[in-house]
Amino acid sequence: HSASSHVIIVFGASGDLAKKKIYPTLWWLFRDKLLPSNTHFVGYSRSNLTVDNLRSNAMPYLNAKDSEWTQLDEFFKRNSYVQGSYDKPEDFIRLNKFIVDNFSACSNRLFYLATPPSQFISVATNLKAHCTAESDGLWNRLIVEKPFGKDLDSSEVLAKHLSSLFSEDQIYRIDHYLGKEMVQNVVVLRFANRVFSPLWNRDNIANVVVTFKENFGTEGRGGYFDEFGIIRDVMQNHLLQILCLIAMERPISMEANDIRDEKVKVLRCMRPLSLDDVVVGQYVADPENGKPGYLDDPTVPAGSITPTYAVAALYVDNERWQGVPFIVRAGKALNEKKCEVRIQFKDVIADILPSGAVHRNELVLRVQPNEAVYMKLMTKRPGMGFGAEETELDLTYNRRFTDLKLPDAYERLLLDVLVGSQINFVRTDELREAWRVFTPALHALESQRVAPHPYPYGVRNGPPQSDEFMRRLGFTFSGQY
Numbered sequence: 001h002s003a004s005s006h007v008i009i010v011f012g013a014s015g016d017l018a019k020k021k022i023y024p025t026l027w028w029l030f031r032d033k034l035l036p037s038n039t040h041f042v043g044y045s046r047s048n049l050t051v052d053n054l055r056s057n058a059m060p061y062l063n064a065k066d067s068e069w070t071q072l073d074e075f076f077k078r079n080s081y082v083q084g085s086y087d088k089p090e091d092f093i094r095l096n097k098f099i100v101d102n103f104s105a106c107s108n109r110l111f112y113l114a115t116p117p118s119q120f121i122s123v124a125t126n127l128k129a130h131c132t133a134e135s136d137g138l139w140n141r142l143i144v145e146k147p148f149g150k151d152l153d154s155s156e157v158l159a160k161h162l163s164s165l166f167s168e169d170q171i172y173r174i175d176h177y178l179g180k181e182m183v184q185n186v187v188v189l190r191f192a193n194r195v196f197s198p199l200w201n202r203d204n205i206a207n208v209v210v211t212f213k214e215n216f217g218t219e220g221r222g223g224y225f226d227e228f229g230i231i232r233d234v235m236q237n238h239l240l241q242i243l244c245l246i247a248m249e250r251p252i253s254m255e256a257n258d259i260r261d262e263k264v265k266v267l268r269c270m271r272p273l274s275l276d277d278v279v280v281g282q283y284v285a286d287p288e289n290g291k292p293g294y295l296d297d298p299t300v301p302a303g304s305i306t307p308t309y310a311v312a313a314l315y316v317d318n319e320r321w322q323g324v325p326f327i328v329r330a331g332k333a334l335n336e337k338k339c340e341v342r343i344q345f346k347d348v349i350a351d352i353l354p355s356g357a358v359h360r361n362e363l364v365l366r367v368q369p370n371e372a373v374y375m376k377l378m379t380k381r382p383g384m385g386f387g388a389e390e391t392e393l394d395l396t397y398n399r400r401f402t403d404l405k406l407p408d409a410y411e412r413l414l415l416d417v418l419v420g421s422q423i424n425f426v427r428t429d430e431l432r433e434a435w436r437v438f439t440p441a442l443h444a445l446e447s448q449r450v451a452p453h454p455y456p457y458g459v460r461n462g463p464p465q466s467d468e469f470m471r472r473l474g475f476t477f478s479g480q481y
């Protein structure tokens with residue numbers, strides 16, 4: 001019995017993620033004819049909605065051109081909406097009947113769980129009991145959005161429950177950073193170039209900095225954010241994933257489990273983050289630019305000490321990396337939106353140039369915006385004399401690859417799920433290790449009520465304590481960094 005169609009069921013269809021990311025992604029894939037021909041979409045949530053409502057909610061994010069309107073109509077013709085609860089078996093029985101009656105009993109089913117996390121378990125339980133495709137040769141796959149728990153214990157409860165219902169190869173935990181071009185490039189850059197391998201270790205690398213910055217604050221999303229804070233929101237997942245790809249050994253192959261095995265090994269070598277190795281901050285109003293502080297957001301509880309900025313040093317205690325700080329830092333309400341990895345090499349040995357003339361080499365992978373790989377090198381200042389100057393070997397994507405149109409991370413990841421590739425999804429053991437690293441510090445920050453250092457909305461690098469911390473770890477600031 002092989003599938004004659006695919007059905008993508010979006011739980012939480014009325015929500016923010018659905019309108020901003022999921023529906024636009026489905027539309028782009030449909031528009032570009034990347035989906036299997038017989039694919040249908042079913043939205044599901046508790047609200048009383050129609051497909052027209054879904055369409056108008058998503059409209060501002062679809063980027064549909066006038067010339068694409070016929071296609072857009074076709075896309076929405078393939079959409080349906082079912083209203084139901086997240087906990088009543090009869091609603092899931094009804095959803096199942098809807099799928100069977102309207103499409104076919106032989107459809108593969110992709111369930112996208114974009115509901116509030118409190119509903120994960122009940123949705124998954126009811127799905128398993130009443131709404132999966134049962135014939136041989138058909139698959140059921142589950143996409144789960146973060147947050148996957150709040151700490152090691154809560155994540156384990158979720159993970160155990162999911163594992164009792166679905167097998168690991170059916171569970172796709174999304175970390176959308178793994179769908180970004182430059183993040184996917186790490187494996188190729190590291191393992192398809194002879195030049196980097198001999199340098200990629202504690203003998204040559206002084207530190208690695210993974211930076212995430214946003215130029216906006218919580219702006220109405222404070223309710224969600226305050227419960228999690230910047231460490232859980234982006235560091236424990238997005239930045240740690242990047243770090244693993246930078247630090248891992250050469251995988252046996254490009255198979256999903258071979259790559260994930262290596263990432264897990266990195267995490268298992270990582271000591272839990274200690275309070276001494278983290279600095280936290282929270283943005284305050286800047287009267288000069290009129291921007292509000294975190295506590296001015298009406299959706300943020302008064303007196304909150306939730307960090308909106310954090311910088312932490314992580315250590316991978318293995319032969320390759322012993323003693324090298326992996327500095328991860330992330331902040332909201334800074335001067336720009338940016339994500340990059342900066343690998344800072346050690347000082348030149350027996351430097352013969354005038355003191356201070358030589359800067360450290362750096363290899364930078366700019367994840368966004370404007371993807372680039374560049375290497376900072378010293379060169380002789382051209383012309384008379386022998387002065388040294390810092391320059392770059394610069395591979396800026398939009399200059400090197402003309403007509404560059406990169407797919408959105410979600411587009412790639414959704415296609416991965418449809419073809420059954422888990423390379424870019426987080427395995428259960430990986431998640432557990434990630435929480436093991438961050439949980440002690442998160443609990444200590446909360447139980448000791450560690451006050452975050454204030455920084456004005458819009459500054460470059462968070463509170464001044466952050467730069468001091470990085471200097472203490474041996475990071476050398478050069479240029480405008």
Ligand code: BG6
Nearest residue numbers: 176177214233234238339368409
């Ligand atoms: C999400 C976080 O996972 O990533 C958000 O919850 C953050 O707080 C977002 O804004 C950033 O994603 P991107 O792709 O815009 O860098």
